[in-house]
Structure formats: structure tokens, C-alpha cells
Amino acid sequence: MAIFIDTGNIAEIRKFMKMGILRGVTTNPSILLKDGLTGGLPEIKKRTLEIAKLIHPYPLSVEVTTNDKDKMLEQARNLASWTDNIAVKITIHGPEGEMHNLEVIHTLEHQFNIRVNVTAMMSAQQCLLAAFAGATYVSLFCGRVNNMGYNCIDELRKTRKLLDQFNLKSKIIAASTREVLNVVEWFEAGAHIVTILPPLLEGMLVHPYSKETVKQFLRDAQKSEQIAIRKSAEEIIEMPIESLKNDSVSVRL
Numbered sequence: 199m200a201i202f203i204d205t206g207n208i209a210e211i212r213k214f215m216k217m218g219i220l221r222g223v224t225t226n227p228s229i230l231l232k233d234g235l236t237g238g239l240p241e242i243k244k245r246t247l248e249i250a251k252l253i254h255p256y257p258l259s260v261e262v263t264t265n266d267k268d269k270m271l272e273q274a275r276n277l278a279s280w281t282d283n284i285a286v287k288i289t290i291h292g293p294e295g296e297m298h299n300l301e302v303i304h305t306l307e308h309q310f311n312i313r314v315n316v317t318a319m320m321s322a323q324q325c326l327l328a329a330f331a332g333a334t335y336v337s338l339f340c341g342r343v344n345n346m347g348y349n350c351i352d353e354l355r356k357t358r359k360l361l362d363q364f365n366l367k368s369k370i371i372a373a374s375t376r377e378v379l380n381v382v383e384w385f386e387a388g389a390h391i392v393t394i395l396p397p398l399l400e401g402m403l404v405h406p407y408s409k410e411t412v413k414q415f416l417r418d419a420q421k422s423e424q425i426a427i428r429k430s431a432e433e434i435i436e437m438p439i440e441s442l443k444n445d446s447v448s449v450r451l
């Protein structure tokens with residue numbers, strides 16, 4: 199089980215990498231745009247290389263920006279050549295349900311040995327087909343599934359059961375987080391990986407009652423120090439003048 203972070207923001211990635219809790223990063227064109235990245239592929243390349251270096255050898259998922267079959271193949275091969283820890287994201291099908299994406303996924307994995315993260319999936323049946331095609335990662339958009347009025351927990355359970363039953367290598371990435379509690383719930387339901395937004399990761403970590411408890415510990419540590427200082431001052435005051443002279447300690451009584 200592993201946590202990936204769902205962002206293209208370098209400062210956020212660096213912050214959580216230093217804590218030792220991340221095992222990968224996922225991005226997509228919308229995330230990169232939201233993080234202020236404009237300028238197309240050359241800019242994507244710069245940001246990708248920066249993130250990939252920062253998290254190496256953990257994987258960084260980067261999505262192709264076209265749904266044309268040949269261009270997808272060409273772009274995916276190009277993305278994968280930038281550095282050795284890139285997984286190429288390909289959507290399960292095109293914007294109008296075009297089905298050549300699975301062929302691209304299969305070709306990239308089997309012919310070119312490129313790791314593919316199949317993305318934008320809403321059901322166990324889509325994940326199963328992506329896994330049969332050879333995907334390294336199958337991304338189930340759990341938050342979006344819930345938003346449609348279905349329970350993503352059922353889809354996660356079914357997906358995990360099928361992958362195990364058919365001994366398929368694909369790892370499930372539960373994506374599209376919306377709430378702090380998603381992470382534990384989705385792991386429990388069978389996700390191998392959950393990719394999470396930075397503010398939710400902070401929400402997982404920081405608890406108001408932990409803050410209160412830490413404050414109490416620090417307060418009491420300070421009190422105990424002050425008590426010790428007061429006690430030794432009292433001991434000095436109570437010492438006979440002669441012994442203070444011998445120890446060459448001078449005190450004002």
C-alpha cells in the first residue's frame with residue numbers, strides 16, 4: 199500500500215517527500231493548469247523533470263495531451279524517454295468513447311515496455327479491461343464515482359477481487375480524493391495506492407485533540423523545569439553561609 203500525491207506543485211511535493219510518506223506523484227493537464235503551468239509540452243517537460251528528479255526512483259504519472267492514436271503513441275514514447283521514473287497516463291477511451299486507447303495502452307506496455315497508468319475510469323469493468331490490456335496502474339476516479347451517486351467502495355472491492363482472481367499485475371490507484379477519510383476507507387476496500395490532494399494529506403495528519411495534547415505536554419515540561427530551578431534556588435538559600443564560602447559561591451541573602 200502506498201500514498202501518492204495528486205499535484206504538480208513542487209513545494210508541496212518537496213514538503214511531503216521530506217516526511218518520507220510519499221511513494222509517487224500523479225498529475226494531469228487540469229492539475230498542472232491549476233498549479234499555474236501554461237505553455238504546452240515544453241513547460242510540461244520542465245516541470246516533469248523537476249518533479250521526477252525530486253521523487254526518484256518513485257514514479258511520476260504524466261498524461262498525454264492528445265487522443266489521436268498515432269500522436270498518443272508518439273507522445274507517450276517521448277514522455278517516457280525523458281527519465282526512467284515516468285508512467286504515462288492514457289485515458290480508458292477517447293472523449294466520444296473512441297476505443298483505440300486500449301490498443302495504445304497494450305502496445306506501450308508490451309511492445310515498448312512503457313509503464314502505463316490508465317486513467318479517468320469510473321467502474322470495475324473498465325479497470326478489468328485496462329488490466330487485461332497490460333496496464334501497470336488502473337486509476338479509479340472514486341470521488342467522481344461517488345459524485346455520480348454510486349458507491350466507489352463497491353467498485354474498488356470488485357476491482358481488487360478481479361485483479362487477484364485473474365492474477366493480473368495492475369495496481370489500483372484510487373484517485374479523485376474529496377475527503378480526508380477517503381484514504382483509509384479506500385485502502386480498506388482494496389486500493390493498492392491512494393493518490394491524495396495536499397490539503398487532505400495535511401488534514402489526515404493534524405488533529406485538534408493531538409494539538410491540545412501536545413500543548414499539555416509542552417506546558418508540563420516547562421512547569422517541571424521551573425519547579426526544578428525553584429527547588430535548587432531554595433536549597434542554595436538554605437545552605438549555611440560557611441559552606442557557600444567554601445564552594446566559592448556568592449549569594450545575596
Ligand code: E4P
Pocket residue numbers: 204224225226228317337339341342373374375393
Ligand atoms: C489522478 O491521477 C487523477 O488525475 C485525479 O485524482 C483526478 O481528480 P479529480 O476528479 O479531482 O479531477
